Amino acid sequence: MADLISLKEIKRYYDVGGEIVRALDGIDLIIEPNEYISIMGPSGSGKSTLMNMIGCLDTPTKGVYEFEGELVHEMDDNQLASIRNRKIGFVFQTFNLLPKATALRNVEVPLIYANISKSERIEKAEKALNAVGLHDRMHHKPNELSGGQRQRVAIARALVNDPSILLADEPTGNLDSKSGVEIMKILDSLHDDGNTIILVTHEEYIADHADRTINLFDGKIKEDIKTNKRIRVSS
Amino acid sequence: MAKFSHVNSTIREGFRMAIEAIRQNKLRSILTLLGISIGVFSVIGVMTAIRTLESSVNSQLDILGTNTFTINKSPAIQIHGPGGNRKIRQRKNITYAHYEEIKRKAKLPLRVSVLDGTGERNIRYKDKTLKKSAELRGADEWALRSINAYLADGRNFTPDDIRFARNVTILGPDILDILFPFEDPLGKAIKIKGIDYTVIGVTERKGQAFGQSQDYFVLIPISLYIQRFSNRWTSLGIVFEAESADMYEKTMDEAIGLMRVIRKVPVGEENDFSILSNEELMETFAGFTGGIKIFAGSVSVIALLVAGIGIMNIMLVSVTERIKEIGIRKAIGATRRDILTQFLMEAIFLSQFGGVVGVILGIAGGNVVAIVLNVPAVVPMDWAFYGMAVCSLIGIGFGIYPAWRAANLDPIESLRFE
Ligand SMILES: Nc1ncnc2c1ncn2[C@@H]1O[C@H](COP(=O)(O)OP(=O)(O)OP(=O)(O)O)[C@@H](O)[C@H]1O
Ligand SMILES: [Mg+2]
Numbered sequence: 001m002a003d004l005i006s007l008k009e010i011k012r013y014y015d016v017g018g019e020i021v022r023a024l025d026g027i028d029l030i031i032e033p034n035e036y037i038s039i040m041g042p043s044g045s046g047k048s049t050l051m052n053m054i055g056c057l058d059t060p061t062k063g064v065y066e067f068e069g070e071l072v073h074e075m076d077d078n079q080l081a082s083i084r085n086r087k088i089g090f091v092f093q094t095f096n097l098l099p100k101a102t103a104l105r106n107v108e109v110p111l112i113y114a115n116i117s118k119s120e121r122i123e124k125a126e127k128a129l130n131a132v133g134l135h136d137r138m139h140h141k142p143n144e145l146s147g148g149q150r151q152r153v154a155i156a157r158a159l160v161n162d163p164s165i166l167l168a169d170e171p172t173g174n175l176d177s178k179s180g181v182e183i184m185k186i187l188d189s190l191h192d193d194g195n196t197i198i199l200v201t202h203e204e205y206i207a208d209h210a211d212r213t214i215n216l217f218d219g220k221i222k223e224d225i226k227t228n229k230r231i232r233v234s235s
Numbered sequence: 236m237a238k239f240s241h242v243n244s245t246i247r248e249g250f251r252m253a254i255e256a257i258r259q260n261k262l263r264s265i266l267t268l269l270g271i272s273i274g275v276f277s278v279i280g281v282m283t284a285i286r287t288l289e290s291s292v293n294s295q296l297d298i299l300g301t302n303t304f305t306i307n308k309s310p311a312i313q314i315h316g317p318g319g320n321r322k323i324r325q326r327k328n329i330t331y332a333h334y335e336e337i338k339r340k341a342k343l344p345l346r347v348s349v350l351d352g353t354g355e356r357n358i359r360y361k362d363k364t365l366k367k368s369a370e371l372r373g374a375d376e377w378a379l380r381s382i383n384a385y386l387a388d389g390r391n392f393t394p395d396d397i398r399f400a401r402n403v404t405i406l407g408p409d410i411l412d413i414l415f416p417f418e419d420p421l422g423k424a425i426k427i428k429g430i431d432y433t434v435i436g437v438t439e440r441k442g443q444a445f446g447q448s449q450d451y452f453v454l455i456p457i458s459l460y461i462q463r464f465s466n467r468w469t470s471l472g473i474v475f476e477a478e479s480a481d482m483y484e485k486t487m488d489e490a491i492g493l494m495r496v497i498r499k500v501p502v503g504e505e506n507d508f509s510i511l512s513n514e515e516l517m518e519t520f521a522g523f524t525g526g527i528k529i530f531a532g533s534v535s536v537i538a539l540l541v542a543g544i545g546i547m548n549i550m551l552v553s554v555t556e557r558i559k560e561i562g563i564r565k566a567i568g569a570t571r572r573d574i575l576t577q578f579l580m581e582a583i584f585l586s587q588f589g590g591v592v593g594v595i596l597g598i599a600g601g602n603v604v605a606i607v608l609n610v611p612a613v614v615p616m617d618w619a620f621y622g623m624a625v626c627s628l629i630g631i632g633f634g635i636y637p638a639w640r641a642a643n644l645d646p647i648e649s650l651r652f653e
Contacts, residue, residue, distance in 0.1 A: 057566060057646045078570050085568020096563045096650060100255060112248050113568040157567065 003066070004164060004196060005031040005054060010063035012049050012219075023049040024060070025219035033164075036191045037198045038207035041216030047200045050216065051169045054198065055090050056083045068164065085113050089158025093170040095150045097142040103129060103153045104138040110161050128156035132186055148179030155186060159195075166190065168199040172206055184209050245573050249580025256553060256581055257588070267549045268589035270542030271629070274535045275593025275622045276600065281531035282618040283601020285524045287610055302477045303381060304487055304512035305350070306494055308470040326507045327498060328470035331461055337473060337493050343486040344475045348377035349457050351471045353464055358453060360414040360425045369410055370452040371427070373460025373471075379405070379438065381474040382449075389421045389436030392456060396435075400458040404432040408440045409451040427453065428463070443609065472511075487512075539625065542589065543633040550582050550637035561641050562649025575642040582634020583627055590626030594619045 012024035023046045031037065031054075039047050052058040053065065056072055059080070065072040067083060075083070084090075097106045107125040116124070129138055132152040142150050151171060158166055168187065172180035188209055191197050201207050208227065215223035257264040309323045331349070338347040354368035372378065376392045379385065387408070396403050404425065411420060424431040432455060441449040461469070477486035491506065500507055554561070561574055598619065602612045 052647055055566075057650075078572075081565065081568055081570040081573075084566060090566055092650070096559075096566070098560060098563060100259070109564065110567040112244050113564075113570070113573055115244060161568075 003030050004033045004035075004068060005029070006064075006066040007053075008064040010053060010060045010065060012046075012053060012058065013061045022219045024053065027053075027063070027219075027221060029214070029221065029224075031165075031196065031198070033196055034191070034194055035196055035198075035212060036210045037212045037214060038210035039198065039200045039214045039216060040202070040207055041222070045216040046219040047216055048169055049219075051167050051198070051200055054165075055088050055167045056080045057090075081113075085110055086161055087164045089155075089161070089163040089166045091151065091154050091158050091166065091168040091171045093173040095142070095147075095154050095174070097150060097153055097157075099142055102139045102141055103134060103145065103156075106142070106153055107157045107160050110157060114161055124160055125156070128160040129153070131159070132156045146179065147175050148182050151175060151179070151183050152186065155183070155190075159190070165196040165198065168197070170200050170202070172201065172203070180206070245576045246580060248573075249577040250584065252577050253581035253584035257585065260549075260553075263549060264585065267542070267545045267585060268592065270538060270545045271586050271589025271626060272593040272596065274538030274542050275590050275626065276597045277538060278531055278535035279594050279597025279615070279618055279622050280600040281527060283598050283613055283615050284604040285527060285601075286613045286615050286618075287602065287605040287608060288520075288524065290610060290613060301513075302345075302480055302483055304475055304483075304490075304510055305381075306473045306475070306490060307509050307511055310509040310511070323509075328468070329473065329508065331457070331471060333494075333497055334471055334473050336497050337490065340493050340497075341475070341486075341489060343477070343482060343489045345478045346377050346380075346476050348375045348381055348474045349471050350374055350378055350381055350474055351457070351460065351465075351469060352452075353469075355427065355453070355464070357428045358410070358414075358425060360420075360423065363414045363416075365410070365413060367451075369407075371460075371464065372452055372454050373457035373464065374405075374454045375457050377474065377476075378454055380476070384438040384441060384449075387437050387439045389434070391436060392454075397456045397458055400456055400462060402430065402432045402459065403435045403456065405436040405438065405454040406434055407438055407450040407452040409448055410453055411437050427455070430463070539629055542586070543629045546582055546586055546630065547633040547637060549585070550578065550634050551640070553581070554578065554637050554641045557641075558644060558649045558652040561644050562646050562652065565644070565646035566650060571642040574644075575638045578638035578641045579631060579634050582638065583630030586626040586630035586634075587623065590623050593626075594622050597622070 007027050007029040010024055010027040010029075011022070014021040014023055025046075027050060039050065041047050049058065053060060056067070056075075059075075060073050063073065067087065070083075072080070072083065098109065101109070104122070104125050107128050108121045111121040111124060126135075126138065129135060132155050134149060134152055134156065137145060137149060137153075140149075142153070145153065151174075155166075155171075158168075166187075171187070172183050175183065184206060187197055187199065197210075199206070199210065207213050210227065212224070212226050214221055306329065308326050308329050334347070334349045341347055350372060352370050352372040355371035356365055356368045358365050358369060358371075372382075374381075374392065375397050376394055379391060384407075386405075389405070392403065392405070395401070404427070406414075406420060406425075414420070414425060415423070420434040420437060422433065424433050426432075438450070443449065457471075473490075475486060475490050477483040487510065491510070494508055495506065498507055561569075564574065598614055601615075605612045
């Protein structure tokens with residue numbers, strides 16, 4: 001079976017006023033299905049850049065990126081959009097929900113771009129919201145929800161299309177610790193259900209939820225360790 | 236099929252976004268819509284008004300009979316500078332002698348007849364009188380044909396009535412309504428300026444033309460008219476009828492030539508008389524409406540251009556306001572085309588909405604003319620369609636650049652935008 005994700009010699013350079021910033025400077029990384037990975041590293045080390053790369057929001061300056069055997073670095077805009085839509089679920093630190101739309105509507109939007117009929121969209125979106133425990137908040141708008149609830153809507157939206165991988169860039173970064181724990185519970189159980197998860201965090205105790213921790217420094221992988229000493233809050 | 240339903244759902248999403256955006260920025264949207272509405276209103280309003288005018292005129296321009304034209308001293312519609320008016324006033328009158336001479340010499344016309352009119356109020360039958368001056372016309376046996384009227388009852392003038400200046404009269408139905416509401420008028424004598432005239436005929440009702448009744452007239456023999464109602468300003472109209480449409484031009488040329496000879500107009504000088512024909516009335520009218528059409532056209536082109544720029548402006552603002560939203564949509568799978576479609580839809584929807592308002596107001600406004608002229612209301616479907624098509628074009632034309640900008644935003648940059 002092919003690797004889920006394979007990065008070879010991935011580089012991402014930015015040209016800032018003539019000076020080259022090496023946000024990613026030669027990343028080699030293989031990710032198998034149902035892995036639970038945390039990415040750590042100091043600010044500016046390239047964590048978000050790597051996540052955007054894996055999430056097909058960004059394309060490498062150099063290197064080879066294969067997603068389920070397909071060459072992402074050669075894809076055009078429409079193909080990238082389609083991968084983002086069907087294969088990848090993204091959760092952001094700042095939630096990134098559509099502010100004027102209800103929770104249900106927010107979760108429905110990826111399905112619109114996936115060309116799914118209205119009735120099926122509603123059914124799937126309701127199911128995804130149920131899975132994150134928001135069955136009684138479907139018709140609330142983001143400003144009527146707590147931070148933790150908003151992030152749960154974002155997770156439901158990320159999952160609604162049954163993606164191959166869930167990417168979360170500091171998903172608890174804007175939450176109080178209690179909400180953070182709730183979110184981590186959801187991610188843990190998603191992993192238990194067979195999902196592949198990568199999350200970025202600054203917190204050791206969040207990273208400890210994962211089975212594998214990757215440490216970035218200056219755009220390079222400094223450390224890549226299997227932990228296996230999983231701490232589960234409860235279940 | 237899948238492709239189609241995808242387009243369909245994107246369009247529906249765009250429609251939804253458009254309504255949401257308009258609802259959230261009511262005032263801004265209304266101001267933008269207003270520009271489009273005014274542009275469409277002016278063109279639809281004027282076109283509707285002209286359409287009602289045209290339909291009323293076309294149905295009424297048979298004031299004169301077919302294949303006929305009239306030679307008068309002065310034109311029916313006078314458009315000229317200050318000098319021109321005096322020139323026309325100094326023209327010699329057209330006399331009965333002119334009429335008799337041209338009638339004798341003209342070979343081509345089917346008939347030549349004579350007509351003149353004046354306002355006269357002093358017309359009564361027993362105790363019934365007119366409140367308002369009637370059109371009193373001196374006529375011959377062809378007059379009914381000249382004014383395109385038909386006898387409803389009684390008989391026409393005979394050549395003898397004319398030759399012997401008999402005291403007989405034919406009445407228009409409006410006169411009949413006043414003088415003979417309950418009586419058969421035929422054979423009765425009415426008094427015009429105190430002298431008795433026997434009613435020999437009444438005409439069918441013609442209705443209105445240009446807002447005026449065409450049925451408020453009294454005909455008497457032209458010979459009597461000249462004796463009793465002419466003065467030094469009286470100038471007759473000579474009506475010619477050609478044998479056929481093909482002979483119309485030739486008949487007119489002959490009449491003009493003869494008239495110049497009879498009135499001794501030197502070679503090279505302008506005619507000292509005017510020719511009135513249905514065609515000429517139509518042309519004058521078409522020239523008049525053409526001017527209005529061009530004016531309304533330019534007003535709406537300018538208004539629509541300004542409105543288009545307004546739409547472009549509002550769309551650029553809208554794109555900037557929603558950079559973050561565009562980033563989110565792209566991150567969860569929207570393609571460039573999805574974003575482009577959504578913003579284009581919004582622009583088209585905005586302009587269509589303004590267009591609908593403009594079309595409705597325009598048709599309503601234009602039909603005020605129909606009410607004034609008392610003709611049936613007109614709904615110019617073709618112009619409404621053009622109006623809406625132009626609105627779509629404006630939406631696309633001025634919305635494409637903002638939409639293109641939105642579609643080409645970088646997803647990461649957009650997501651980071653605050
Ligand atoms: N659009 C850009 N233009 C120029 N430089 C950029 C751009 N995006 C990122 N960088 C640079 O790339 C490097 C890595 O940035 P990245 O956002 O990946 O860091 P990070 O590890 O996510 O940091 P943090 O923990 O603060 O979120 C930084 O030095 C940053 O300044
Ligand atoms: Mg980051």
